[in-house]
Amino acid sequence: xxxxKPLNGNQTIAEATRQVDPDVIAAYPITPSTAxxxxxxxxxxxxxxxGEFVCPESEHSAMSVCIGAASAGGRVMTATSSQGLALxxxxxxxxxxxxxxxxxxxxxxxxxxxxxxxxxxxxTMGARDSGWIHLYSENxxxxxxxxxxxxxxxxxxxxxxxxxxxxxxxxxxxxxxxxQVEDDAEVKKFxxxxxxxxxxxxxxxxxxxxxxxxxDYYFEHKRSQIEGIENAPAVIEQVGKEFGLxxxxxxxxxxxxxxxxAETAIVVMSSAAGTGKDAVDELRQEGLKIGLLKPRVFRxxxxxxxxxALKKMKAVAVLxxxxxxxxxxxxxxxxxxxxxxxxxxxxxxxxxxxxxxxRDIKVxxxxxxxxxxxKIRKTGKVEEMCGYLNLRES
Amino acid sequence: xxxxxxxxxxxxxxxxxxxxxxxxxxxxxxCGIGVxxxxxxxxxxxxxxxxxxxxxxxxxxxxxxxxxxxxxDSFHSTHGRAIPFATGLKLGNPEMxxxxxxxxxxxxxxxxxxxxxxxxxxxxxxVICVNNFNYAMTGGQVAATSPINANLSTAPYxxxxxxxxxxYLADACGATYVARWxxxxxxxxxxxxxEAFQKKGFRFIEVIAPCVTLYARxxxxxxGLNLLKYYHDNSEIRHGADTRTLDIGYQGKMIxxxxxxxxxxxxxxxxxxxxxxxxxxxxxxxxE
Ligand SMILES: Cc1ncc(C[n+]2csc(CCOP(=O)(O)OP(=O)(O)O)c2C)c(N)n1
Ligand code: SF4
Numbered sequence: 001x002x003x004x005k006p007l008n009g010n011q012t013i014a015e016a017t018r019q020v021d022p023d024v025i026a027a028y029p030i031t032p033s034t035a036x037x038x039x040x041x042x043x044x045x046x047x048x049x050x051g052e053f054v055c056p057e058s059e060h061s062a063m064s065v066c067i068g069a070a071s072a073g074g075r076v077m078t079a080t081s082s083q084g085l086a087l088x089x090x091x092x093x094x095x096x097x098x099x100x101x102x103x104x105x106x107x108x109x110x111x112x113x114x115x116x117x118x119x120x121x122x123x124t125m126g127a128r129d130s131g132w133i134h135l136y137s138e139n140x141x142x143x144x145x146x147x148x149x150x151x152x153x154x155x156x157x158x159x160x161x162x163x164x165x166x167x168x169x170x171x172x173x174x175x176x177x178x179x180q181v182e183d184d185a186e187v188k189k190f191x192x193x194x195x196x197x198x199x200x201x202x203x204x205x206x207x208x209x210x211x212x213x214x215x216d217y218y219f220e221h222k223r224s225q226i227e228g229i230e231n232a233p234a235v236i237e238q239v240g241k242e243f244g245l246x247x248x249x250x251x252x253x254x255x256x257x258x259x260x261x262a263e264t265a266i267v268v269m270s271s272a273a274g275t276g277k278d279a280v281d282e283l284r285q286e287g288l289k290i291g292l293l294k295p296r297v298f299r300x301x302x303x304x305x306x307x308x309a310l311k312k313m314k315a316v317a318v319l320x321x322x323x324x325x326x327x328x329x330x331x332x333x334x335x336x337x338x339x340x341x342x343x344x345x346x347x348x349x350x351x352x353x354x355x356x357x358x359r360d361i362k363v364x365x366x367x368x369x370x371x372x373x374x375k376i377r378k379t380g381k382v383e384e385m386c387g388y389l390n391l392r393e394s
Numbered sequence: 395x396x397x398x399x400x401x402x403x404x405x406x407x408x409x410x411x412x413x414x415x416x417x418x419x420x421x422x423x424x425c426g427i428g429v430x431x432x433x434x435x436x437x438x439x440x441x442x443x444x445x446x447x448x449x450x451x452x453x454x455x456x457x458x459x460x461x462x463x464x465x466x467d468s469f470h471s472t473h474g475r476a477i478p479f480a481t482g483l484k485l486g487n488p489e490m491x492x493x494x495x496x497x498x499x500x501x502x503x504x505x506x507x508x509x510x511x512x513x514x515x516x517x518x519x520x521v522i523c524v525n526n527f528n529y530a531m532t533g534g535q536v537a538a539t540s541p542i543n544a545n546l547s548t549a550p551y552x553x554x555x556x557x558x559x560x561x562y563l564a565d566a567c568g569a570t571y572v573a574r575w576x577x578x579x580x581x582x583x584x585x586x587x588x589e590a591f592q593k594k595g596f597r598f599i600e601v602i603a604p605c606v607t608l609y610a611r612x613x614x615x616x617x618g619l620n621l622l623k624y625y626h627d628n629s630e631i632r633h634g635a636d637t638r639t640l641d642i643g644y645q646g647k648m649i650x651x652x653x654x655x656x657x658x659x660x661x662x663x664x665x666x667x668x669x670x671x672x673x674x675x676x677x678x679x680x681x682e
Contacts, residue, residue, distance in 0.1 A: 029535045034533055038547045041547065041549065057503045058503070058504040083472060083473060115470065
């Protein structure tokens, strides 16, 4: 039966995992995602999960267990954050390279050093070229919905690529919201049965996984891996639509908020988008024609759709909760600015890095950005292309 | 009472060894970690070691916080990697007395591989491991030391995996000094640390400590005092005990004492001797 439940972000991931009931779950504790694993352990102990639950000795081992289990044809999940994801790094590439549809819930957290347990996107952005699909969630409901869809996307025959589902550490992982939890049977029906194409334990058809691949075929195999993630947009779109038809909450690549007649726009992912929407409402009341675009899918990057949505703007500010030291702008900014390059008519695009290590971002900061965009709209001049928000600099 | 006396009284007796600006610490009342820190400070004091020549490295965890609180050169590294950081530190400056101070999860779980190899190559470091039978910092999950049947947040109906016996592991890997105590044996811990300071090579001291908030509460074992009583009633000092006999069952008997004290050239000495043999006069010994 579908029910409304008060759940925090971690609990929504655990709840979705219980419903999906993967064959193998392997995870190592780390703040702020630990509660995902703990809830799953409780579900398992109470017999609500039939799959195996393993507590390995590190995240590197946890991802290795996932890879083993997925190679054996299992449906597999894990959860981690920050240093845990960083420690998985070697294995992330293996999972993607072997086309294993593993799903990982990531309570996004800053990376050391200095050590910090609060939310930012440095962890998943650090793994942005690992070949994984990235979905980001604004709130607990989206975390739940994304996590269920992730299995469909990852396991699709044309895709077979692992998926991260990001939810902001503490802000979402630890905040309780009323979440629509769908009926167990309906969720099971939605994700369907997982049928691996090749599996190690299919004795009628023996295979080998991960053999040496030198100058002869490595390149071709890498290309075919890339094709998997390039096939993902159609699947993500289809699954998002179907999710809407089944459960009443459709999903696309991004959400547009008050963008219809907007002349300037703020692009921001995850929990900060909620604050951003409030700021847009206030700025609208003050007479500014501003909107907000919240990306949900970062990899594969929906560059065409994103550019179409933004090309008519006069000025766009892209807010990144991760830095890319030495790069020309932070990750989301470089994608968007690049996507707009071929359009003759295109907005001025500026970048702000915000919220590193959990630094708060408030309505007033978004309004600061709104005012900057308005100035650019009027003058057509950009004074500073890449800056920081709510940072002491002196 | 004169002002001076009052001021003196107000001074924490360990103030000279602590970063007072970081105090109050985060440890729960009844936690055993502070006791081990006190013993460590006491051992430093009694050994009259030049504090400028002591460095301390911690991993991440409740115990890992030690590096941030003691007023020594200290390194709060990453989860599981304290021993390799310490290895680098020691090799970078062989004059230093390098101490690793960390939790059981850090040292024997995620960092287990490093523990095994540092002991194998007889790296000249002292490892003090506070064993509270769980990953405390993250909320009491099952660890590589959790006794069978103990209840942990990721083993809600009890642990069924065999735990490590840390002294046995250290011995098997070649450590030169191996001891185990509990938080009740504070003077013994101090003496053990003093003794270990005098020795060379991979030295390992395990201190069983109460985690009142997680391990004890989940298992309904009472408060810090109850646990000390358990240590009192169930620990038996048996120096030189065969390290194969040191398993700890859930709330079972604990054999404590000094189990290993052997002489063996540490890593740098082995390297210098070997390379001198191989290269003769061309070889410039390092760190001698
Ligand atoms: C790579 C990585 N994984 C996980 C964590 C999360 N984490 C921090 S402390 C800790 C466990 C600490 O347990 P232990 O070492 O036994 O020390 P205690 O807290 O019990 O003193 C974990 C799992 C981390 N910081 N880094
Ligand atoms: S949680 Fe346990 S180990 Fe950590 S400070 Fe509290 S009592 Fe000590």
